[in-house]
Amino acid sequence: MAQMKKVYILLAVGILLHLVLISTPDTHTFDEFYYVPAATSVLLGEGELRPEHPPLVPLIIAGGIAIFGDNPIGWRVFSVIFGALTVLVLYLLVKEVSGDERFAFAAAFLMVFQNLFFAFSHLALLDIYLLFFITLSIFLFLKNRFILSAVALALAATCKLSAAFAVPIFPAFLIYHDLIGAAEGRSLRSIRWGRFALWVTTLTVCFLAFLYVFDQFYSGLNFQGLWELFSPGVGSSVQAEVVGREIYLDPFSHLKHMLGHHVGGGWPPTDEPLPWLWFNAPYSYYLNGFSLYGVEALEKYNAAFMGLIFVSLPLAVYRAFWRRDECSFLAVVWFIFTVFIWTPIYLLYPRPLYFFYILPAIPAICLANAGFFRRTPYLEYYLIIVMFYFMFFQYPIRAIGQTI
Secondary structure (H helix, E strand, C coil): CHHHHHHHHHHHHHHHHHHHCCCCCCCCCCCHHHHHHHHHHHHHCCCCCCCCCCCHHHHHHHHHHHHHCCCHHHHHHHHHHHHHHHHHHHHHHHHHHHCCHHHHHHHHHHHHCCHHHHHHCCCCCCHHHHHHHHHHHHHHHHCCCHHHHHHHHHHHHCCCHHHHHHCCHHHHHHHHHHHHCCCCCCCHHHCCHHHHHHHHHHHHHHHHHHHHHHHHHHHCCCHHHHHHHCCCCCCCCCEEEECCEEEECCHHHHHHHHHHHHHCCCCCCCCCCCHHHHHHCCCCCCCCCCCCCCCHHHHHCCHHHHHCHHHHHHHHHHHHHHCCCHHHHHHHHHHHHHHHCHHHHHHHCCCCCCHHHHHHHHHHHHHHHHHHCCCCCCHHHHHHHHHHHHHHHHHHHHHCCCCC
């Protein structure tokens, strides 16, 4: 109970840091230029403005606008809430798999003061919702709540299709837990393949169902329009016009459109770092050439956090396979399938990739870094260093208005 009080205080501090600056900037910034108008179109019933992505996040942002108005609070309030919930779920996840409350609190603490996570849980963007549902799905999977885990990952996929890259984490952890991490003498037959098949089936069915239902909400489809769609003579084109609005006739049509967009050509050039440099590339979406301290790199890159993975991840590999430590294994596979997967994609498809795609791996890095100091008396000192670095070099820029 005492530990949970610390967690609640941590969440309150994180939320307060956001609320102080929630109206900074007071205009759309970064990809808010796309997603806030898409959310507004939900309320106006004007059709789907960003069909290259699944429809759930604009619906959530639209809810904030409906409650608080078309202003920075309305755009961003649910991002702040989902960011805080992600921290809470990470704490519960690490506690579940490790049984160590101190370790779990450390991982959650690192998330609150991680620059990229803070940025994306502050703005009306897709990625914080994606991260929340992925983290929730992994937590439920570890709790052996396979159906609910699949539902959560289906919701992640209706936020952003890159949720699919997290799928291999689940069979990898299941095999490790039931075979490698178990007592001696276990065989492949002891792995819960039936449960995993149920998970895959539920994930597939729920994703298609959610995609269809959310598309209809987004397009303002009514029962009369639904009847017209399936009436003779309407046809089965990818899109149809119902009461002056474009809708997708089925989830497969929308999925085909999204995949075609993301793997197709015609993308503009970018100066973003290459995928294998993301974890060591000083990059920011808010400085715009401004530096409060005269050394811009300090305001982009926290070496105490990102730099530590060069030793914390190899240590996690060692602990996973030589010590049979499930937390370490989870950190490794989570990182591999949410970061390294982008390298073959970069080589195969002619499209730019962006540094913020590393966001789904931030919990894995928190897990690995906290694990590095887990059995030492220095863990709290490390947390203080990360917090003070963020508060001194990275948070003040937002406070003076030079924010993302």
